[in-house]
Amino acid sequence: MDLASWISIFMALIAVATAIVTYAVFRSATDPTVIVYAQPDLQRQSIVNLIVENIGKGAAHEVSFKSSRPLPEKAFSIPVPERTPDQMQSGPIVTGVPFLAPGQRLSISWGQYGGLYKYLGEDPIHIDTSYYRARANRLFKKKASIKFNS
Structure with a gap:
């Protein structure tokens, strides 16, 4: 050659x-990038919100979540309560989200420190997020994972 x-x-x-x-x-x-995180509510200082947000530049379709163990629902108590809060039975984390636009954010009033600590304890919770990007071939699904520590 x-x-x-x-x-x-x-x-x-x-x-x-x-x-x-x-x-x-x-x-x-x-591509979309969907994340889940906990954040204190700035208007109600004792409340912790669970946030689902698309921080990517594309729309996410058929967003679903799978946690390593059930999440608490309405865990409202500042001191650690005697009774464990109920399991989350409804809402976007349980049922999924059909569509999240770029920059769209869902906020769920999750509870207060005492109630969340009673349910979560010291063990972290892993939340796997899966979704399709807009106009994507359904063969390709993007997955992300997040871990909550108390």
């Missing part, structure tokens, strides 16, 4: 690498 053939192969490899990088940049600018 002469020098011209090697240069052609090298240029083809550069073109392929450029296409891969361009596609990766395009996907990062258009």
